[in-house]
Amino acid sequence: MTATCDFCGRVETDDAKTLTWTTAVENGRRRTFCDECSRANLRAMEGKLDSEWW
Numbered sequence: 291m292t293a294t295c296d297f298c299g300r301v302e303t304d305d306a307k308t309l310t311w312t313t314a315v316e317n318g319r320r321r322t323f324c325d326e327c328s329r330a331n332l333r334a335m336e337g338k339l340d341s342e343w344w
Contacts, residue, residue, distance in 0.1 A: 291303075291305055293308045293311060293322055294322065295311070295322060295323055295324035295327055296321040296322055296323060296341065297323050297324070297327040297331075297341055298324060298326070298327050300324045300326070300327075302324070310325040310328075311323060311324055311325055311328065312325075312328040312335065314335065314341075316341060321341060323335075323341070
């Protein structure tokens with residue numbers, strides 16, 4: 291399965307590598323973020339800020 295980061299656009303085809311990715315629901319839409327974007331924006335994610343605020 292192919293996963294694409296909704297923040298930076300990174301594409302990953304290896305399911306094992308996407309285990310560290312995060313998901314969120316923003317305005318009823320499921321969003322997926324790679325591990326690098328997740329780490330860089332952890333505080334904003336925990337504060338439940340939509341990704342457009344990052």
